[in-house]
Amino acid sequence: MTACRKLKRWAGAVLPALYCASASAQAVQAQWRPLSFAVFAAIIALTLYVTYRAAGKVKTSADFYAAGGGISGVQNGWAIAGDYLSAASFLGIAGLISLYGYDGFMYSVGWLVAYITVLLVIAEPCRNIGRYTMGDILAFRNNPRIVKACMALSTITVATFYLTAQMVGGGVLVKTLVGIDYEYSVITVGALMLGYVLFGGMVATTYVQIIKAVLLVCASLVMVLLVWRQFGFGGPAYFQAIVDNVGIQDRVAGLLGASAAQLSGEELGRRFLEPGLYLKSPVDQISLGMALVLGTAGMPHILMRFFTVPSAQAARTSVIWAMAIIGGFYVLTLFLGTGAAMLVGPTDILAADRGGNMAAPLLAQFLGGGPDALLGNLMLSFVAAVAFATIVAVVAGLVLAAASAMSHDIWVGVIKGEHATDAEETRAARICSLIVGALAIVIGILAQGQNVAHLVALAFAVAASANLPVILLTLYWRRCNTVGVVAGLVVGTASAIGLVLVSPNMTYPDTVRATQRALMDSHLARMAELGAGDDSGELQTLHKAVALAEAEIAKLGERSTSLVGLTAPWFPLRNPGLVSIPLGFLAVVIGSLCYRDRRAEDMWEELYVRSNTGIGRSGAQAH
Amino acid sequence: MSRADNHWVAIHADPAFQALHAEKTRFLWGLMAFSISYYFLLPLGAAWFTDIYRKQIWGPLNVGLVFALSQFVVAWGVAWLYARRAAKFDAMAAAIAHKAAHL
Numbered sequence: 115m116t117a118c119r120k121l122k123r124w125a126g127a128v129l130p131a132l133y134c135a136s137a138s139a140q141a142v143q144a145q146w147r148p149l150s151f152a153v154f155a156a157i158i159a160l161t162l163y164v165t166y167r168a169a170g171k172v173k174t175s176a177d178f179y180a181a182g183g184g185i186s187g188v189q190n191g192w193a194i195a196g197d198y199l200s201a202a203s204f205l206g207i208a209g210l211i212s213l214y215g216y217d218g219f220m221y222s223v224g225w226l227v228a229y230i231t232v233l234l235v236i237a238e239p240c241r242n243i244g245r246y247t248m249g250d251i252l253a254f255r256n257n258p259r260i261v262k263a264c265m266a267l268s269t270i271t272v273a274t275f276y277l278t279a280q281m282v283g284g285g286v287l288v289k290t291l292v293g294i295d296y297e298y299s300v301i302t303v304g305a306l307m308l309g310y311v312l313f314g315g316m317v318a319t320t321y322v323q324i325i326k327a328v329l330l331v332c333a334s335l336v337m338v339l340l341v342w343r344q345f346g347f348g349g350p351a352y353f354q355a356i357v358d359n360v361g362i363q364d365r366v367a368g369l370l371g372a373s374a375a376q377l378s379g380e381e382l383g384r385r386f387l388e389p390g391l392y393l394k395s396p397v398d399q400i401s402l403g404m405a406l407v408l409g410t411a412g413m414p415h416i417l418m419r420f421f422t423v424p425s426a427q428a429a430r431t432s433v434i435w436a437m438a439i440i441g442g443f444y445v446l447t448l449f450l451g452t453g454a455a456m457l458v459g460p461t462d463i464l465a466a467d468r469g470g471n472m473a474a475p476l477l478a479q480f481l482g483g484g485p486d487a488l489l490g491n492l493m494l495s496f497v498a499a500v501a502f503a504t505i506v507a508v509v510a511g512l513v514l515a516a517a518s519a520m521s522h523d524i525w526v527g528v529i530k531g532e533h534a535t536d537a538e539e540t541r542a543a544r545i546c547s548l549i550v551g552a553l554a555i556v557i558g559i560l561a562q563g564q565n566v567a568h569l570v571a572l573a574f575a576v577a578a579s580a581n582l583p584v585i586l587l588t589l590y591w592r593r594c595n596t597v598g599v600v601a602g603l604v605v606g607t608a609s610a611i612g613l614v615l616v617s618p619n620m621t622y623p624d625t626v627r628a629t630q631r632a633l634m635d636s637h638l639a640r641m642a643e644l645g646a647g648d649d650s651g652e653l654q655t656l657h658k659a660v661a662l663a664e665a666e667i668a669k670l671g672e673r674s675t676s677l678v679g680l681t682a683p684w685f686p687l688r689n690p691g692l693v694s695i696p697l698g699f700l701a702v703v704i705g706s707l708c709y710r711d712r713r714a715e716d717m718w719e720e721l722y723v724r725s726n727t728g729i730g731r732s733g734a735q736a737h
Numbered sequence: 738m739s740r741a742d743n744h745w746v747a748i749h750a751d752p753a754f755q756a757l758h759a760e761k762t763r764f765l766w767g768l769m770a771f772s773i774s775y776y777f778l779l780p781l782g783a784a785w786f787t788d789i790y791r792k793q794i795w796g797p798l799n800v801g802l803v804f805a806l807s808q809f810v811v812a813w814g815v816a817w818l819y820a821r822r823a824a825k826f827d828a829m830a831a832a833i834a835h836k837a838a839h840l
Binding site (some may be wrong): 233235283351387388396407702 | 759761767769776779781785787791793795796797798805806809817820
């Protein structure tokens with residue numbers, strides 16, 4: 115089998131890079147480096163073995179796009195959880211909780227509630243109507259060429275935003291965790307991910323997701339039990355320990371500033387378990403909540419997972435499993451975050467990474483006995499390797515979704531007018547994966563140092579404003595037609611992106627200058643207060659902070675306006691969902707009402723009967 | 738093919754299918770409306786009812802924390818409720834599919 119031989123050759127090229135990765139690990143001391151490498155290699159080897167086994171099974175385009183519909187409901191549930199629990203939720207939410215307490219936990223809730231929409235109104239109808247892509251669902255009773263082209267563009271847009279955030283976040287993370295250069299970490303992530311997708315298609319991508327999700331959940335469970343043991347497995351006693359923790363009390367005092375002066379230590383500790391330390395704007399939060407609750411159901415890599423199961427019942431089972439796993443994981447995260455806050459301490463977490471991403475890895479190291487113990491380093495390496503596998507697997511899912519839209523919708527559907535042999539389509543899908551994967555690596559490297567955190571929210575906003583309205587109304591509204599679908603996709607995407615471009619997410623040089631100058635002034639004042647003779651180390655810290663602020667100002671150069679030429683934001687919210695989602699729905703409705711399409715209406719009964727009963731689409735495809 | 742002899746129109750008009758449609762619509766959209774409202778109460782309450790959220794009910798556990806944890810229980814409850822009801826929908830759909838095969 116040539117695919118397998120190619121896979122071996124390619125693995126031979128990636129593994130040495132990984133050795134360099136683990137060898138120069140930052141958080142791990144020299145004597146433990148071989149150990150760190152062994153853990154990384156073991157996990158990567160496991161995923162490669164799975165890819166090797168899967169490569170033999172991928173023969174047709176149905177195998178490549180949808181694993182031949184042969185994934186079971188439970189397996190798919192784990193794979194959905196794997197797709198969803200990106201490094202942002204694993205490391206990011208644990209970090210937010212460790213630094214901001216309650217607000218970090220509240221932030222995680224929306225990510226689970228999102229699956230109720232998927233479960234109740236999306237998963238089963240999509241399984242019954244579509245084959246491989248979101249474009250298939252729309253093409254059922256609309257003009258196939260037009261809607262497939264538009265839907266594919268929207269899929270690629272959403273996937274690219276999400277992908278860029280993952281690549282940049284992943285590059286930074288791998289750099290922090292194991293200490294290799296940013297470019298190399300992006301290339302390593304990209305090369306591994308391409309290996310999974312190219313050789314094993316959806317089969318390998320699914321199994322890699324399952325492995326990663328199982329490892330992630332097990333690692334978190336073990337860590338939570340170890341944390342809990344330190345506090346005698348108590349319920350209220352655990353939370354009392356949070357309130358009484360001096361490190362947490364100091365952190366809250368630092369966040370509250372002057373208003374903390376009259377509060378006692380215990381009151382400060384209690385504030386950690388109350389809202390308001392991180393999320394300041396309720397309207398923005400509701401806007402984000404809307405984007406999550408409606409956007410998850412419009413995420414191409416999530417929807418695509420429902421084409422891999424044999425029936426609508428299996429699709430339902432998979433969402434229920436995914437909800438149990440994802441929800442359980444977020445509850446564990448509450449304990450990981452608060453455990454890290456108590457045992458590692460917010461000061462050390464912030465010192466390792468300003469966003470708090472190192473909270474979980476540092477907690478693992480602490481639980482194993484600290485930086486000098488074998489077990490501590492083993493656990494740190496394990497968590498780092500799982501985080502690495504997480505990034506690679508999520509990127510693989512996204513690349514597969516974008517590549518399928520390119521090959522199945524655009525190349526076969528639009529360019530070839532559905533006339534392509536299966537061998538041609540499978541080859542096209544692989545070529546498209548290679549293109550998307552290469553693009554992901556290039557974008558990842560080009561976007562180095564850019565602030566990409568808002569791109570995840572933007573991906574969800576576009577999915578909620580463009581993809582979800584057209585899918586939902588195609589499935590549930592008789593009058594919906596091609597004009598409405600095109601209008602919805604265009605208006606939804608354009609309004610979500612447009613509003614972000616004029617939102618506070620962008621960099622406004624004047625504002626940045628003003629805040630950095632104010633910061634510098636307060637540092638300089640404090641330095642003058644201390645005088646040159648101070649040797650407590652505070653002076654040095656202040657010098658560094660001033661240099662940092664100067665660098666921030668220097669980075670802006672002569673610019674005085676944002677990317678789109680504004681000096682201050684037009685739109686007050688960081689998340690556009692509150693406005694762009696209703697606009698997307700409205701555009702579908704108005705577009706559909708302006709134009710009467712008899713064929714789309716005549717097809718309604720067929721679509722609605724099929725989507726509710728699964729007639730004409732049951733059982734796995736034979737291979 | 739004219740509308741009158743369209744196989745799908747016949748199934749769609751079948752009282753068994755209409756019953757499935759009516760029951761599913763009521764159940765699913767009702768559950769949807771409930772879960773989404775329940776979720777949005779969390780950030781709304783955190784912003785405007787901070788005093789209630791702060792109230793301690795079980796040692797240091799306050800209302801806000803218990804409410805946030807209840808979101809998980811409610812989401813799982815909705816999934817469980819739907820899974821239970823879906824068995825009935827499946828049976829109705831299977832009967833319709835069986836009848837359609839012999840139409």
